Every structure is written in C-alpha cells, then in structure tokens.
Amino acid sequence: MGKETLRLISMSDIQAEEVKWLWYPYLPRGKITIVQGDPGEGKTTLVLALVALLTTGRPLPESDSALPPMNVIYQTAEDGLADTIKPRLTAAGADCSRVLVIDESKKELTLRDECLEEAVNETSAGLIVLDPLQAYLGDGVDMHRANEVRPVFKKLCAMAERTGCAVALIGHMNKMQGAKSSYRGLGSIDFQAVI
Numbered sequence: 001m002g003k004e005t006l007r008l009i010s011m012s013d014i015q016a017e018e019v020k021w022l023w024y025p026y027l028p029r030g031k032i033t034i035v036q037g038d039p040g041e042g043k044t045t046l047v048l049a050l051v052a053l054l055t056t057g058r059p060l061p062e063s064d065s066a067l068p069p070m071n072v073i074y075q076t077a078e079d080g081l082a083d084t085i086k087p088r089l090t091a092a093g094a095d096c097s098r099v100l101v102i103d104e105s106k107k108e109l110t111l112r113d114e115c116l117e118e119a120v121n122e123t124s125a126g127l128i129v130l131d132p133l134q135a136y137l138g139d140g141v142d143m144h145r146a147n148e149v150r151p152v153f154k155k156l157c158a159m160a161e162r163t164g165c166a167v168a169l170i171g172h173m174n175k176m177q178g179a180k181s182s183y184r185g186l187g188s189i190d191f192q193a194v195i
Helices: 043-056 081-091 114-123 146-163
Strands: 021-023 032-037 072-076 127-131 166-172
Touching (some): 043 081, 072 081, 072 114
Parallel strands (some): 072 127
C-alpha cells in the first residue's frame, strides 16, 4: 500500500457561485439550516406551514413569486405521524401526497445514513426536515463533543450540496438564560459552527 499523495487546489481554480435559495434569506438550497427555539415557541408549526406552501406551490412569506410544488421529506422522532403531523399538515393546507417519510420500522435513520441521499434522488425532494436533530445523530455520537459532531455534519453538508436539497434541522434549546441563542442549542456549538 503506497503513501497517499498530497493534493492542493488553488482558489483561482474554484468557480465562484451564488447561493441558491429555497426561501430567501432563510432557507438556502444545498445547505443546512437549524430552526431552534424553546419548547412551545412554534418551531414545528412554522416548518409545517412552510411544507404546506412548498408542496402546493403557494408563495412563501415575503416572497414575490411561488415555486412549483415540490416533494418534502419529513422525519420526526417526537410527534405521531397519524395523530399529530398529518392533521397539522392538513390544517395548513399541505398536499400530503408530496410529504414523504422514510420508513424507520426496521432501522433508525441517522444523519450519516446513505438512504437520505437515496430518498432525495428518488423523489427529487426540495427539502428534508429532521425533527429534532438530536434524535438523528445516531448511536455513539456524543452531541457535546465537537470531534464527534463535525464528521456527522460534514457528511450531511456534502449530501445537501451534491443534491441541492435544503435541509432543515429542528433543534431544542438548553435552559441557560441570558446567553446568545447560538450558545443555547443543545449539544456542541459545532452544530452552529459547521453550517
């Protein structure tokens, strides 16, 4: 087995690109966004309202034009699909045929799972929602350790960039009062730093 050769890339060889937006300036395509707040502040309500607009092709708030209706992958580890998520989507006017869920009955989904990218490619989903993000870190990942969080997010970021799919992670806040919101997210500050 030979030694791997170091390969350097000059920034002059990198083609500059503009950020593409699903919802300007809040939700970029091909990137990760964290929707974070205290319990009861409406994180899931906000995201489900966005899902309803995206699946039906209605304009998003503060947007001049609507996007064509799109598929959305929505994963939740906290709320029941039948008694909570579907009724809320229906009340928000979503096209539920465009809201897809990866079956976790045989294997729990993680942020490192290859099936996330497979699902995006198979469905052409424009948005993936994971609620809450802490539930999808997977076994063996300590959410308070940067060296464990960063590789997970690096893989998720690469998937989002390859597919162009926006990824929205719903996160919970810790109970520390008076601190900046960036420091109140559960887990490592690297959740914020890596995106």
